[in-house]
Amino acid sequence: MIIYFRTMRTKDDIKQEALFEATVKLVNEIGFATSSVSKIAKEANISPATIYVYYKNKEDLLVTTYLEIKKQMGKSATEDFDDSLPIRDILRQVWFKMFDYIGKHPDYFQYCEQFSNSPYQSLVDKREIEKHFDPLIHVVIRGIEQKIIKNVNFDILTVFIFHPIVALSNSRICQDFELNDGNIETAFTMAWDAIRL
Amino acid sequence: MIIYFRTMRTKDDIKQEALFEATVKLVNEIGFATSSVSKIAKEANISPATIYVYYKNKEDLLVTTYLEIKKQMGKSATEDFDDSLPIRDILRQVWFKMFDYIGKHPDYFQYCEQFSNSPYQSLVDKREIEKHFDPLIHVVIRGIEQKIIKNVNFDILTVFIFHPIVALSNSRICQDFELNDGNIETAFTMAWDAIRL
Amino acid sequence: MIIYFRTMRTKDDIKQEALFEATVKLVNEIGFATSSVSKIAKEANISPATIYVYYKNKEDLLVTTYLEIKKQMGKSATEDFDDSLPIRDILRQVWFKMFDYIGKHPDYFQYCEQFSNSPYQSLVDKREIEKHFDPLIHVVIRGIEQKIIKNVNFDILTVFIFHPIVALSNSRICQDFELNDGNIETAFTMAWDAIRL
Amino acid sequence: MIIYFRTMRTKDDIKQEALFEATVKLVNEIGFATSSVSKIAKEANISPATIYVYYKNKEDLLVTTYLEIKKQMGKSATEDFDDSLPIRDILRQVWFKMFDYIGKHPDYFQYCEQFSNSPYQSLVDKREIEKHFDPLIHVVIRGIEQKIIKNVNFDILTVFIFHPIVALSNSRICQDFELNDGNIETAFTMAWDAIRL
DNA sequence: GATGAATGAGTGTTCATTCAT
DNA sequence: CATGAATGAACACTCATTCAT
Numbered sequence: 001m002i003i004y005f006r007t008m009r010t011k012d013d014i015k016q017e018a019l020f021e022a023t024v025k026l027v028n029e030i031g032f033a034t035s036s037v038s039k040i041a042k043e044a045n046i047s048p049a050t051i052y053v054y055y056k057n058k059e060d061l062l063v064t065t066y067l068e069i070k071k072q073m074g075k076s077a078t079e080d081f082d083d084s085l086p087i088r089d090i091l092r093q094v095w096f097k098m099f100d101y102i103g104k105h106p107d108y109f110q111y112c113e114q115f116s117n118s119p120y121q122s123l124v125d126k127r128e129i130e131k132h133f134d135p136l137i138h139v140v141i142r143g144i145e146q147k148i149i150k151n152v153n154f155d156i157l158t159v160f161i162f163h164p165i166v167a168l169s170n171s172r173i174c175q176d177f178e179l180n181d182g183n184i185e186t187a188f189t190m191a192w193d194a195i196r197l
Numbered sequence: 198m199i200i201y202f203r204t205m206r207t208k209d210d211i212k213q214e215a216l217f218e219a220t221v222k223l224v225n226e227i228g229f230a231t232s233s234v235s236k237i238a239k240e241a242n243i244s245p246a247t248i249y250v251y252y253k254n255k256e257d258l259l260v261t262t263y264l265e266i267k268k269q270m271g272k273s274a275t276e277d278f279d280d281s282l283p284i285r286d287i288l289r290q291v292w293f294k295m296f297d298y299i300g301k302h303p304d305y306f307q308y309c310e311q312f313s314n315s316p317y318q319s320l321v322d323k324r325e326i327e328k329h330f331d332p333l334i335h336v337v338i339r340g341i342e343q344k345i346i347k348n349v350n351f352d353i354l355t356v357f358i359f360h361p362i363v364a365l366s367n368s369r370i371c372q373d374f375e376l377n378d379g380n381i382e383t384a385f386t387m388a389w390d391a392i393r394l
Numbered sequence: 395m396i397i398y399f400r401t402m403r404t405k406d407d408i409k410q411e412a413l414f415e416a417t418v419k420l421v422n423e424i425g426f427a428t429s430s431v432s433k434i435a436k437e438a439n440i441s442p443a444t445i446y447v448y449y450k451n452k453e454d455l456l457v458t459t460y461l462e463i464k465k466q467m468g469k470s471a472t473e474d475f476d477d478s479l480p481i482r483d484i485l486r487q488v489w490f491k492m493f494d495y496i497g498k499h500p501d502y503f504q505y506c507e508q509f510s511n512s513p514y515q516s517l518v519d520k521r522e523i524e525k526h527f528d529p530l531i532h533v534v535i536r537g538i539e540q541k542i543i544k545n546v547n548f549d550i551l552t553v554f555i556f557h558p559i560v561a562l563s564n565s566r567i568c569q570d571f572e573l574n575d576g577n578i579e580t581a582f583t584m585a586w587d588a589i590r591l
Numbered sequence: 592m593i594i595y596f597r598t599m600r601t602k603d604d605i606k607q608e609a610l611f612e613a614t615v616k617l618v619n620e621i622g623f624a625t626s627s628v629s630k631i632a633k634e635a636n637i638s639p640a641t642i643y644v645y646y647k648n649k650e651d652l653l654v655t656t657y658l659e660i661k662k663q664m665g666k667s668a669t670e671d672f673d674d675s676l677p678i679r680d681i682l683r684q685v686w687f688k689m690f691d692y693i694g695k696h697p698d699y700f701q702y703c704e705q706f707s708n709s710p711y712q713s714l715v716d717k718r719e720i721e722k723h724f725d726p727l728i729h730v731v732i733r734g735i736e737q738k739i740i741k742n743v744n745f746d747i748l749t750v751f752i753f754h755p756i757v758a759l760s761n762s763r764i765c766q767d768f769e770l771n772d773g774n775i776e777t778a779f780t781m782a783w784d785a786i787r788l
Numbered sequence: 789g790a791t792g793a794a795t796g797a798g799t800g801t802t803c804a805t806t807c808a809t
Numbered sequence: 810c811a812t813g814a815a816t817g818a819a820c821a822c823t824c825a826t827t828c829a830t
Contacts, residue, residue: 012789031316033230037825047791049827058825117314119228121369155371156384159364160357160391167356167364172318174352187353194357194391212814234800244816246802251814255800409793425710427624431821441795443823448793452821511708513622515763549765550778553758554751554785561750561758566712568746581747588751588785603810628804638812640806649804 016054018044023065024111032118037061063123066115069108074132076101081135087143088192094136095165095188096181102169103179109169136162149195160194213251215241220262221308229315234258260320263312266305271329273298278332284340285389291333292362292385293378299366300376306366333359346392357391410448412438417459418505426512431455457517460509463502468526470495475529481537482586488530489559489582490575496563497573503563530556543589554588607645609635614656615702623709628652654714657706660699665723667692672726678734679783685727686756686779687772693760694770700760727753740786751785 022044027035037058041048055061077098082090102109115121130137140157143149149157168174168187177183219241224232234255238245252258274295279287299306312318327334337354340346346354364370365384374380416438421429431452435442449455471492476484496503509515524531534551537543543551562571562581571577613635618626628649632639646652668688673681693700706712721728731748734740740748758764759778768774 015790033316036823038823048825049791049793050789052826053789053791114314117311119230150387152383152387153373153380155374156365156380156387159361159371159384160387163364163370164356164360167360168353173360174356176350177352183350183353186349187356190347190349190353190357190391194387233798235798245800246816246818247814249801250816427710430819432819442821443795443797444793446822447795508708511705513624544781546777546781547767547774549768550759550774550781553755553765553778554781557758557764558750558754561754562747567754568750570744571746571750577744577747580741580743581750584741584743584747584751584785588781606811627802629802639804640812640814641810643805644810644812 028107028110032114070129078135090139098165161191225307229311267326275332295362358388422504426508464523472529484533492559555585619698619701623705661720669726689756752782
């Protein structure tokens with residue numbers, strides 16, 4: 001007879017985490033297109049049927065996994081956020097924190113990249129993601145108000161101040177770019193040059 | 198009685214082009230992952246087996262379609278290339294030409310985006326593509342030599358001077374960005390600010 | 395309400411056996427070349443997909459079926475093996491046991507014949523089969539040592555002492571040969587005349 | 592302008608022979624099951640459609656090829672047939688002639704072996720083949736009448752006097768048997784021991 | 789809660805054959 | 810006569826999902 005103490009993790013938690021890791025691992029190893037429910041189940045050492053205990057369907061599994069990572073990423077990027085610093089310094093810190101996170105979890109990052117270009121991508125509410133990065137957005141808006149940042153379409157700003165982080169981390173796009181502090185500093189300077197007034 | 202005029206195109210050409218268009222259309226409508234040979238065939242109003250008359254296999258169909266578009270795109274971007282212009286003006290012209298091409302063929306552009314993030318992407322020789330854009334690369338190199346452009350890792354430069362064109366054209370990333378001349382001018386200025394010394 | 399008695403066989407066993415019988419039956423009816431997975435499935439009254447629950451692939455199904463029969467056959471041929479008998483009597487007994495088995499399971503025999511001439515034949519380790527018939531081989535070797543059997547290439551001996559059993563049982567080759575005791579006795583005498591010193 | 596002289600072989604003959612050789616070659620290389628009409632056509636350097644000019648269908652092509660070889664084989668086995676020789680010598684000569692033919696045309700022999708175990712085998716009239724070997728059959732009958740050969744079921748005799756030639760030539764069955772004169776002599780002696788009174 | 793077994797619908801691909809030219 | 814193009818039907822196999830236990 002098994003007794004579950006209050007602090008003991010339930011079986012559920014363990015299975016769910018195994019499923020999370022298995023999903024990320026498999027997608028990174030064999031790609032989104034060929035990652036099937038049964039392969040993920042095998043990787044997690046459970047029956048394919050068990051997945052349907054925890055998730056409504058395949059879509060739910062993949063989307064939830066994505067959202068979980070994005071949440072973590074947002075948290076990492078905005079932790080120790082110091083609103084009193086100059087805007088440039090705040091954004092610079094975010095850049096380093098993001099590259100730090102990606103460097104530590106390249107598999108999570110890669111999963112997100114794959115997800116973003118999969119058909120499942122359209123199933124997530126963009127706002128749901130953005131809210132994890134809200135503090136950053138507000139910094140940029142403040143920069144515009146203080147006439148430090150160019151007052152242009154927000155999408156354009158995003159393309160120059162946030163998108164490069166993703167592009168530079170994508171080994172397919174940047175085969176020569178090494179994630180060392182010097183390179184990150186250089187790239188950030190360029191991003192800042194692009195958006196600053 | 199059917200009369201074939203001299204200028205009449207042969208059946209082959211018509212089918213092959215129908216296949217090209219059907220491939221692009223379907224991939225754009227339902228995505229790469231779910232675009233099957235039989236669905237493409239149905240879209241082109243031919244039998245799935247007929248595809249194998251024109252292409253070795255699915256991979257061949259998708260890759261060839263991609264290469265064809267990239268070739269067109271490179272030609273468009275570099276036509277009327279005037280090496281005597283100032284470097285900034287050359288790049289600015291390329292930007293406008295690229296947005297012009299994408300504006301005229303949003304479906305071709307979208308297909309390439311999807312392809313670039315598919316498992317088939319690894320099957321094309323990156324150099325094969327780059328050669329269609331070689332003149333641009335040389336302009337950037339000249340800019341570095343003339344101390345007009347920052348002397349940094351080429352991948353980083355690419356992320357700021359070429360990658361934004363793609364990002365801004367990607368309706369998923371930029372839902373607010375409108376491809377009008379003003380917006381393009383603004384964005385180009387930012388890209389130039391990022392890379393210029 | 396269904397009640398499962400203790401002796402009731404599980405679904406698995408029933409399906410797997412149905413599959414075995416269906417495979418043998420279909421191959422005998424329409425030949426190896428035209429026996430497809432879906433036809434076998436239909437014969438066994440299951441979905442083609444279900445076959446892949448029990449076997450890795452078509453090859454696995456066909457090879458396993460073959461090995462199973464050969465194992466049975468070897469066991470039949472060598473049961474009640476009495477090493478103390480004169481060599482001629484031992485071989486004679488094997489002949490009768492083999493014809494007995496083939497007479498009782500003509501379909502199994504025919505399946506093996508078809509398999510042996512199929513492309514799948516090369517996938518089985520010849521030794522794996524031979525080991526079921528090892529006692530026979532040793533009898534022949536003993537016969538040579540005792541100068542009762544001609545001391546010639548073993549392949550040649552096999553062609554005259556074992557191969558005729560197969561040839562005579564093959565209805566395609568022998569349409570007039572009836573498997574009665576008289577005919578078997580006659581044929582065995584000829585085989586013995588061929589190999590004895 | 593091409594002028595065909597009377598002695599010149601017509602295109603037909605050349606194509607038909609190319610087709611014959613291509614069929615044999617391909618079947619030997621990739622097996623009966625995977626030899627398709629289009630592959631044979633490619634091997635013969637003609638269009639698949641052209642095959643249907645010369646043969647009614649695939650079956651016709653394969654069967655005709657088989658019959659042609661069997662005819663040749665029968666001719667070879669029975670040429671220089673000397674009815675005045677002792678029966679043993681006649682049969683011995685046939686053995687050597689057969690092994691000679693097979694040694695010179697291993698591909699033709701192998702094609703026949705493959706054909707004999709294909710579904711097409713049932714389409715040929717056994718008598719059609721046998722008539723090419725009629726002289727041999729009559730020799731055996733004479734042997735029985737002269738009380739030189741055992742008076743048993745003809746199928747049984749065939750299994751011991753003709754079948755071994757095929758078995759010994761089949762590299763799958765006899766991997767150790769070498770087609771040299773010594774081995775053939777030994778094997779023939781055994782065959783003769785089996786059938787002689 | 790957990791699962792082995794089962795499956796209809798789909799995958800990419802090859803086939804023997806026909807037909808307009 | 811010769812053929813390139815075309816295809817319906819079949820192939821082996823995988824899929825996401827369900828369901829009885």
